[in-house]
Amino acid sequence: AEKALFRALKTRGNTPKYGLIFHSTFIGRAAAKNKGRISRYLANKCTIASRIDCFSELPTSVFGDKLREQVEERLSFYETGDVPRKNVDVMKEALKEATDVAAEIKRKLEKKEKKRKKREKKLQELEENGEANGDAEVENGEEDNTLKKKKKKKQAAEEMEAQAEEAPSGENGEETSAKKKKKRKAESEEVEEAPDAEDGAEE
Numbered sequence: 001a002e003k004a005l006f007r008a009l010k011t012r013g014n015t016p017k018y019g020l021i022f023h024s025t026f027i028g029r030a031a032a033k034n035k036g037r038i039s040r041y042l043a044n045k046c047t048i049a050s051r052i053d054c055f056s057e058l059p060t061s062v063f064g065d066k067l068r069e070q071v072e073e074r075l076s077f078y079e080t081g082d083v084p085r086k087n088v089d090v091m092k093e094a095l096k097e098a099t100d101v102a103a104e105i106k107r108k109l110e111k112k113e114k115k116r117k118k119r120e121k122k123l124q125e126l127e128e129n130g131e132a133n134g135d136a137e138v139e140n141g142e143e144d145n146t147l148k149k150k151k152k153k154k155q156a157a158e159e160m161e162a163q164a165e166e167a168p169s170g171e172n173g174e175e176t177s178a179k180k181k182k183k184r185k186a187e188s189e190e191v192e193e194a195p196d197a198e199d200g201a202e203e
Helices: 002-011 024-031 032-055 062-080 088-165 171-203
Strands: none
Touching: 024 032, 032 062, 032 171, 062 171
């Protein structure tokens, strides 16, 4: 378009009417005498659509569809003479539809956020439960150790009682216990005398 403009200025001819917009199918469908009109109309609708996209909070395709319908109606007006709808009426319809679509998009976004928050809560709970289970396992291990010690003590006490019951009662029982005590004393005396004898030998 720039080359065409400067070429026209140098040759002092007519400046070009169209740039890249000339390649649009809308202008291709229009008659030769209406190409200038439809190109201006299409450029206007493109600028409106770009502003709506820029300043709208939630981007929707409602306004673009309505503006496209207006361009189609304008083309049919040039060809057949059917009167197109007014821009005010079309924009009112577009606003109603856009509000509905925006509400649906907001609901979907809220649902996604709720799902994401639930997932995060579940992950946090799982992590907390994992830590709590680790602590509980440590406590359970300590409790198991204490229970094992108690069981061992009980078993030892039961064995002692069983041995006491099995031992012969009466005089024979007293004699055997006395004999055991004497043997222990004799062994301890021998152990004490042995180092004394070694000391004497060294002297």
